[in-house]
Amino acid sequence: MMSELELLSQVxxxxxxxxxxxxxxxxxxxxxxxSVYLPPQAQTQKVPALYWLSxxxxxxxxxxxKAGAQRVAAELGVALVMPDTSxxxxxxxxxxxxxxxxxxxxxxxxxxxxxxxxEHYQMYDYVVEELPALxxxxxxxxxxxxxxxxxxxxHGALVIALRNPGRYRSVSAFAPIVHPSACPWGQKxxxxxxxxxxxxxxxxxxxxxxxxxxxxxxxxxxxxxxxNFLEQELRTPDWQAACQARxxxxxxxxxxxxxxxxxxxxxxxxxxxxxxxxHLLQ
Amino acid sequence: MMSELELLSQVxxxxxxxxxxxxxxxxxxxxxxxSVYLPPQAQTQKVPALYWLSxxxxxxxxxxxKAGAQRVAAELGVALVMPDTSxxxxxxxxxxxxxxxxxxxxxxxxxxxxxxxxEHYQMYDYVVEELPALxxxxxxxxxxxxxxxxxxxxHGALVIALRNPGRYRSVSAFAPIVHPSACPWGQKxxxxxxxxxxxxxxxxxxxxxxxxxxxxxxxxxxxxxxxNFLEQELRTPDWQAACQARxxxxxxxxxxxxxxxxxxxxxxxxxxxxxxxxHLLQ
Numbered sequence: 001m002m003s004e005l006e007l008l009s010q011v012x013x014x015x016x017x018x019x020x021x022x023x024x025x026x027x028x029x030x031x032x033x034x035s036v037y038l039p040p041q042a043q044t045q046k047v048p049a050l051y052w053l054s055x056x057x058x059x060x061x062x063x064x065x066k067a068g069a070q071r072v073a074a075e076l077g078v079a080l081v082m083p084d085t086s087x088x089x090x091x092x093x094x095x096x097x098x099x100x101x102x103x104x105x106x107x108x109x110x111x112x113x114x115x116x117x118x119e120h121y122q123m124y125d126y127v128v129e130e131l132p133a134l135x136x137x138x139x140x141x142x143x144x145x146x147x148x149x150x151x152x153x154x155h156g157a158l159v160i161a162l163r164n165p166g167r168y169r170s171v172s173a174f175a176p177i178v179h180p181s182a183c184p185w186g187q188k189x190x191x192x193x194x195x196x197x198x199x200x201x202x203x204x205x206x207x208x209x210x211x212x213x214x215x216x217x218x219x220x221x222x223x224x225x226x227x228n229f230l231e232q233e234l235r236t237p238d239w240q241a242a243c244q245a246r247x248x249x250x251x252x253x254x255x256x257x258x259x260x261x262x263x264x265x266x267x268x269x270x271x272x273x274x275x276x277x278x279h280l281l282q
Numbered sequence: 283m284m285s286e287l288e289l290l291s292q293v294x295x296x297x298x299x300x301x302x303x304x305x306x307x308x309x310x311x312x313x314x315x316x317s318v319y320l321p322p323q324a325q326t327q328k329v330p331a332l333y334w335l336s337x338x339x340x341x342x343x344x345x346x347x348k349a350g351a352q353r354v355a356a357e358l359g360v361a362l363v364m365p366d367t368s369x370x371x372x373x374x375x376x377x378x379x380x381x382x383x384x385x386x387x388x389x390x391x392x393x394x395x396x397x398x399x400x401e402h403y404q405m406y407d408y409v410v411e412e413l414p415a416l417x418x419x420x421x422x423x424x425x426x427x428x429x430x431x432x433x434x435x436x437h438g439a440l441v442i443a444l445r446n447p448g449r450y451r452s453v454s455a456f457a458p459i460v461h462p463s464a465c466p467w468g469q470k471x472x473x474x475x476x477x478x479x480x481x482x483x484x485x486x487x488x489x490x491x492x493x494x495x496x497x498x499x500x501x502x503x504x505x506x507x508x509x510n511f512l513e514q515e516l517r518t519p520d521w522q523a524a525c526q527a528r529x530x531x532x533x534x535x536x537x538x539x540x541x542x543x544x545x546x547x548x549x550x551x552x553x554x555x556x557x558x559x560x561h562l563l564q
Contacts, residue, residue, distance in 0.1 A: 012545070267296045
């Protein structure tokens with residue numbers, strides 16, 4: 001059983017444990033690394049988990065090293081689960097042109113349907129099904145989960161929450177790609193992973209899911225107003241409009257002067273963790 | 283005047299500004315990058331500065347991205363000044379064998395006396411003299427300063443404070459190389475930068491400076507007990523002994539389970555910042 005989840009490193013952090021694991025993902029058909037932070041409370045009881053989905057070019061370590069989230073996670077007693085952003089390794093196809101916005105590091109948290117991507121690029125099933133089952137079997141994690149993410153990972157968090165309101169207690173995002181069907185990053189990725197027909201993209205697009213009436217969990221979005229990607233790629237106003245059309249409160253906070261970086265995430269991660277804890281620990 | 287300090291980037295962080303600058307150092311004879319965090323209070327008044335000296339292989343960005351220090355610096359109204367760890371660029375000699383523990387990224391915060399190192403490796407004068415004068419002339423920094431650092435940078439902070447008690451209010455360190463004359467990292471670096479005679483090393487060794495009766499500012503040292511470098515390279519007990527021989531209180535806190543990484547620094551940086559603020563803001 002131990003070989004299912006191989007511990008690569010473990011260091012103490014805020015009296016809890018920052019760990020990195022490797023395991024073979026059946027769904028992705030490759031070996032994957034992931035980072036997990038276990039708060040000190042996990043030494044004596046099962047704790048709820050916040051899944052964090054990272055953005056383009058990231059791996060499982062950007063959030064663990066740069067966000068400063070462990071301090072508050074330790075205080076609240078919430079584990080942090082940080083998966084990689086795509087399948088990896090020999091045999092996993094990458095963008096033929098080698099660009100950073102597609103392929104390795106850019107799985108977009110969906111299930112690809114088009115060859116050659118469909119063999120490995122099944123990040124949605126990996127994050128929603130395989131990883132929670134694996135981690136709950138081997139680590140002191142309860143079944144209570146919330147989900148958050150940044151940029152491409154904010155897209156992932158919103159889509160996963162809108163498709164699975166029963167699996168998560170709350171959702172949040174930093175600078176999410178809310179409307180991938182309508183932006184260059186999303187159109188490039190979706191046309192390759194899912195095919196050219198935009199109808200097939202709607203199931204993986206948070207604005208489209210909102211328009212279709214999907215249930216919205218308690219949600220929180222932070223978006224910097226000095227973020228260079230806001231207008232063309234992130235398109236936050238499309239999400240506002242989709243909420244407003246349904247009479248939903250718009251959980252978007254614009255942040256004057258903040259950009260797309262981890263300095264922005266670090267500045268507001270405490271508020272996101274306390275928001276999720278309200279729903280995970282009540 | 284603007285060209286003296288060229289702004290490379292500026293992003294908002296905890297309502298303050300995380301900046302990176304480039305400038306030509308006369309003392310080092312090369313172009314240098316440095317990072318500065320200005321807390322929100324610096325928008326309306328001069329603020330004191332905590333200098334942070336990083337460890338082997340680091341540059342000006344490790345602390346700014348990984349320590350999570352800006353949150354507390356913003357609350358307290360203290361600027362963070364993060365220089366690089368050595369001179370850089372074409373013409374600056376590196377370890378002939380290309381090892382990471384000497385040369386580029388390993389300036390040891392001293393003034394080298396031996397060719398070819400003495401031309402550029404003058405990090406002590408750079409940190410103590412040139413940088414404060416430059417930054418106080420161009421940024422809203424008061425003359426109040428404290429100093430801290432990690433590993434090689436902990437050595438630098440302790441030596442600089444012991445040699446200049448009038449310039450700083452307080453000193454702290456994470457896992458410092460307290461006795462470089464007596465450890466492999468220090469012996470390698472000092473024998474090349476300063477020559478083979480160990481007598482010449484004493485002016486750059488915090489244990490030797492303590493033994494010689496140097497004034498010790500308010501000080502705080504954190505050292506992880508799971509730090510692989512503790513016994514051979516860091517030698518914290520030598521510092522304890524030197525303090526005890528003089529009847530000084532030993533400001534060392536051993537931390538069970540913590541290693542040498544930034545996860546250790548992040549866990550305790552808040553306590554260091556509040557310690558320095560007591561002395562900077564009183």
